[in-house]
Amino acid sequence: MDVTRRMARWAKLSEPGFISFLFQILLGAVIVLLFWVLDGLIDYLLFGGRPLSDFLLASDSHEDFALVLFLVCGLLLYSRRAHRNEAALEKALQAALEEAQRERAKMEGIFEALGEAVSIQDPDLKVLYQNPAHQRMTGVNVGRYCYEAYRKESQACAGCHLLASFEDGKVHRAELGPEASATGGYVELIGSSLKGKDGKPLYGIEIVRDITARKLAEQETAALNAVLTHQTTELQQVNQELEAFCHAISHDMRAPLTRVYSSAQELRGYRQQLDDNGRFFVDLVHDGCIQMEALLDSLMVLCRVTEVELSCTTFDLVPAAQEIAAQLRQDQPEIPVSFIAPERLDVYGDPQLLRVVLENLLSNAWKYSNKVAAPVVELGSRVTEKGEIAVFVRDNGAGFDSARAGQLFQPFKRLHTYRDFPGTGLGLATVRRIVRRHNGRVWGKGEPGRGATFYFTLPS
Known part of the structure; x- marks a missing residue:
C-alpha cells in the first residue's frame, strides 16, 4: 500500500501543471535574489565607503526585499490561479470535444443502421455528410454542391425539395425518373430541415430511396x-x-x-x-x-x-328445407325418405337463391335414394379444416365415384344414366353458380352404393 501511495504521489507530482508551478516558484526566487543583489550593488556604487555586504544587509534593503517578495508571491498566486482556470477550461473543452465525437459517431451509427441513403447539406446545398448507403448510391460528393454533383447544374434546381423545406420547415418529397436521377433509376427524395433558435436553417437532411x-x-x-x-x-x-x-x-x-x-x-x-x-x-x-x-x-x-341482384341477410335455413322436404314427400309419396334437420341453421345470403340451392340438393338426394330400402336425407353443418362453416346435404343413396366429382358441377354432365335417374344435368351447375355469387365454394364427396354428401360455404 505504501509503495502504491508513493507511486501515486510521484505521478501526481510529475504532472505538467505541478512541474510548471515549481518552475514559477524557482523563477520568482531567482528574480527576488537578483533584485536584492542589484539593489545592494547600486547602493554600494552610489554611496560607497562601506563593504558591499553592509549594503546587502542594510534595513532599507530588507524592506525593498520584502516588498518585492510580496509582489512576486502575489504574482505567483495569480499565475497559479490562472493556470488552474486554464487547465479547467482545457479539460471542459476536451470533454466537449469528446462528447461531440461521441454524438457524431452515434449519429453516423444511426444513419448507417437506418439502411436509407442519407446526406446532410448546408443552406447553400453543399454536401456536408453522406452515409455509406448514400455514397454507394450516388458516389462520394462531400464538399460539392448537390446540384453540381447530381444534376450537373450551375444553380439550384427548380422546385428543390430542400429549399422548400428551408422556407417552410415542412417535409417535402420529390420523385425523379431515370433521365434525371443520379442512380439511373427511379428515386424518391425526402427533404427536411433543421433550424436554429433564431429560426434560420442550419442543415438540410435528405433521404434518397430507390423506388425502381x-x-x-x-x-x-x-x-x-x-x-x-x-x-x-x-x-x-x-x-x-x-x-x-x-x-x-x-x-x-x-x-x-x-x-x-x-x-x-x-x-x-x-x-x-x-x-x-x-x-x-x-x-x-x-x-x-x-x-x-x-x-x-x-x-x-x-x-x-x-x-338477379343479391339481397343478403341472416336467416334460418331450416324452415325452407322443411317446406321443400314436405313438397317432395307430396310429389313422390312412394319414396319413404326420413328427413333429418337441426333445430336451427343460421346462414348469411340471399334467401330466394339459397332456397334454389336447397331445392336442387334435396331433390337430388330424394331422387338418388329412391332405390334404397330405408332412405335417409340429412341437412346439417360442420366446421371445415379452414375454419369455415359448411352446410351439407347427405343421403344414403346411389352415391358416385369421387374420382369423377369434378364433372358433377358442369352443365349437362351426368354420372348416371337418364333411364336410372332422370334429370336435366343443370341442377348442380345452378348450385355452383349461386354459391360462387355468394363468394363461397361447393364440393361433393361420395362412394358408389354408399351415398353422397354435398357441401357449400357462405360468407360469415
Missing part, C-alpha cells in the same frame, strides 16, 4: 389492370350474349315444343290403332317433350340466377 422496383411493379400492375378491364368488358358482353341466347332458346323453343307435345298427346289417343313400334315411338316423343320442357325450365332458372 416499385415503379416497375406499378407499371406492370397498371398494364395488367388494363388487360383485366378489357377482359372483364369482353366477359360481360359474352355473359350478356349468353343470357340473351338462353332466353331466346327457352322462349323460342317452347312454341314448337308445345306443338310436338300436343301432337304426341293426341297420338296417344290412337294407341289401339298402332302396333307396338308405333306406340313405342309415340311414348318416346311424349317423354322427350317432357324432358325438353324440364330442361328449358332449368335453363331459365340458370339465367335468372345470373341476372
Whole structure:
C-alpha cells in the first residue's frame, strides 16, 4: 500500500501543471535574489565607503526585499490561479470535444443502421455528410454542391425539395425518373430541415430511396389492370350474349315444343290403332317433350340466377328445407325418405337463391335414394379444416365415384344414366353458380352404393 501511495504521489507530482508551478516558484526566487543583489550593488556604487555586504544587509534593503517578495508571491498566486482556470477550461473543452465525437459517431451509427441513403447539406446545398448507403448510391460528393454533383447544374434546381423545406420547415418529397436521377433509376427524395433558435436553417437532411422496383411493379400492375378491364368488358358482353341466347332458346323453343307435345298427346289417343313400334315411338316423343320442357325450365332458372341482384341477410335455413322436404314427400309419396334437420341453421345470403340451392340438393338426394330400402336425407353443418362453416346435404343413396366429382358441377354432365335417374344435368351447375355469387365454394364427396354428401360455404 505504501509503495502504491508513493507511486501515486510521484505521478501526481510529475504532472505538467505541478512541474510548471515549481518552475514559477524557482523563477520568482531567482528574480527576488537578483533584485536584492542589484539593489545592494547600486547602493554600494552610489554611496560607497562601506563593504558591499553592509549594503546587502542594510534595513532599507530588507524592506525593498520584502516588498518585492510580496509582489512576486502575489504574482505567483495569480499565475497559479490562472493556470488552474486554464487547465479547467482545457479539460471542459476536451470533454466537449469528446462528447461531440461521441454524438457524431452515434449519429453516423444511426444513419448507417437506418439502411436509407442519407446526406446532410448546408443552406447553400453543399454536401456536408453522406452515409455509406448514400455514397454507394450516388458516389462520394462531400464538399460539392448537390446540384453540381447530381444534376450537373450551375444553380439550384427548380422546385428543390430542400429549399422548400428551408422556407417552410415542412417535409417535402420529390420523385425523379431515370433521365434525371443520379442512380439511373427511379428515386424518391425526402427533404427536411433543421433550424436554429433564431429560426434560420442550419442543415438540410435528405433521404434518397430507390423506388425502381416499385415503379416497375406499378407499371406492370397498371398494364395488367388494363388487360383485366378489357377482359372483364369482353366477359360481360359474352355473359350478356349468353343470357340473351338462353332466353331466346327457352322462349323460342317452347312454341314448337308445345306443338310436338300436343301432337304426341293426341297420338296417344290412337294407341289401339298402332302396333307396338308405333306406340313405342309415340311414348318416346311424349317423354322427350317432357324432358325438353324440364330442361328449358332449368335453363331459365340458370339465367335468372345470373341476372338477379343479391339481397343478403341472416336467416334460418331450416324452415325452407322443411317446406321443400314436405313438397317432395307430396310429389313422390312412394319414396319413404326420413328427413333429418337441426333445430336451427343460421346462414348469411340471399334467401330466394339459397332456397334454389336447397331445392336442387334435396331433390337430388330424394331422387338418388329412391332405390334404397330405408332412405335417409340429412341437412346439417360442420366446421371445415379452414375454419369455415359448411352446410351439407347427405343421403344414403346411389352415391358416385369421387374420382369423377369434378364433372358433377358442369352443365349437362351426368354420372348416371337418364333411364336410372332422370334429370336435366343443370341442377348442380345452378348450385355452383349461386354459391360462387355468394363468394363461397361447393364440393361433393361420395362412394358408389354408399351415398353422397354435398357441401357449400357462405360468407360469415
